[in-house]
Amino acid sequence: MARVLQRSTGRPSHHARRWAYLLLVGTAVLALLPSATLAATPHQQTQDPFGSFMWPAYRERFLGDAPVVFDERVRVEAPAFAEDSGQVPLSVDASALEESGEPISQMIAWVDLNPIPRLFTYTPMNHGLAKLSLNIRLEQASAVRVAAKQGDTWYVGGTFIDAEGGGCTTPGIANDDNAWEKTFGELQGRLFANDDEQRLRVRLSHPMDSGLIPSQPAFYVQGFELLDAQGQQVATLDIEASVSANPTLGLHMRPAPGGYVIGARDNNGNRFSLGLQP
């Protein structure tokens, strides 16, 4: 069963480029008009740095009418290209933004050109830090966005990932994605503590089938939650099937003497749970 999303050339089509051009012209005209967008500080700009034709649609879909600004303090790290398009490591860190003001209340991430664009919605509540890492699937070369909500404004960071591996790369070499069949549901984790945070590294053995491959029904993890030692929910992470098979998460939590419990559920009603103490 092929679980890696279909590879493509990674080059935008003529059609796409034409739309990008029209969008650019449209944006230039709009820029001359008075706008409700926030005034840009040195960290910020109001134009999409990637000039992507999908930006307006996904801004509206994921962020609604709230004010939006592009801000480099929402750091998004990934390799410049995807060696294995089924497993691309992505790290997000908005702590510089959080330190400058109110706590981050939510983070939403998406891939402009994935068939399932949304990656996750992270709600750190009072215990989560504004940092996260996980592996994602990349259908083709694309901008990857992360929007962090502070107050009533969305601050958006991003990076661009090319879809080309090297000449001797073959699909699925990096990971045996079918290993889940022997180990399905195995939830493993380690907790690394220092004065500032408890870093949870967690892996769940799960195929994350998107349902987009014919004759393969959707079967994927929909959400993780973090509970404190008393069983209170203290952070949530909802994900889509654009997250890689065998989801491996890096979560950054405020230090808690009793550690944390991480729980997960998939769209078939399976539930998984693991306690991690410092």
Next chain:
Amino acid sequence: MKGPLSMVVGGLLACSALASEPVTFCGRPLVAQPVAPNTWMVEGQREELSAQNCGHIGNQAFIVTPNGVIVIDSGSSPTFGDAFKRLIGHYTDAPIRWVFNTHHHPDHFFGNAAFDQAEHLALATTLSLMARDRAALIDNVERLTGRALPRTRLALPRSVAPGAITLDGYPLTLFAMTGHSGGDLVLLDPATKTLFLGDMAFYQRAPATAHTPGLDRWQAELSQLRTLDADIAVPGHGPSAPPSAVLDQTAAWLAWLDRRLSDTARAGLGANAALDGAVPARFNGVALDTLALGEYELTRSVMQLYARYEEALLWGSDND
């Protein structure tokens, strides 16, 4: 002195006898560099496959024996193979009778079709990897070089066993290894003490790790290769040099890569943390920041190998 002198004289005679147009490939002269008596190599560009280099990124070599020419690796396309064959024709009019493919990567065997009169030889392990990956590798080469390959002409070689072999009176010693690709052939020519390493070693160009069974296994095999009686080594990528220089540099790169992946995984950080920070100037006393494609191969290796390090160091049953 007798060997090199006769080689030069032989080369001059051959050139005057067979003088013809200089061979070019992809707009550049294709040059055979002498590495030992009757032995030459062609160095590929120290780059990844691209339209600009037409796929000529790997090394090739040839040995002119009394009864025919031995070719070691054929390049990444039949078009390249044709140019390489013309170049060999500048040095000898002997027939090309044997083509060895050191491993299954496209820059080392996709030129085979140009040598259809020769016997094509590879390890059995390499053959099964060729069969497994051929279609995907053809796609890669076409995508990265922007040139179509004639798929039906990319036939698979015949398998050859490791050990001593004699090719119509010319002895070679073959070693079956796995470190770089899972099936890696190393050839030793005892007559000239030349070691043909394939991609078991890279020199002045960072090693590629896409199909390694494990960096520890690669290292163990490099140690075995150090014990061989050889004066000069031809790596799979980069210039020829004394064997110790080539093997030490490859070993230092792999040791440093192993250290970085282990340290990052052990700290519970994500793969991107292994990409932070430059390639060090030196590791184990060997300069690493002068290698071509250092950042590029580091990026690839992290994506290829990081999950294995986490498996071993975080999730395996033997961790604390």
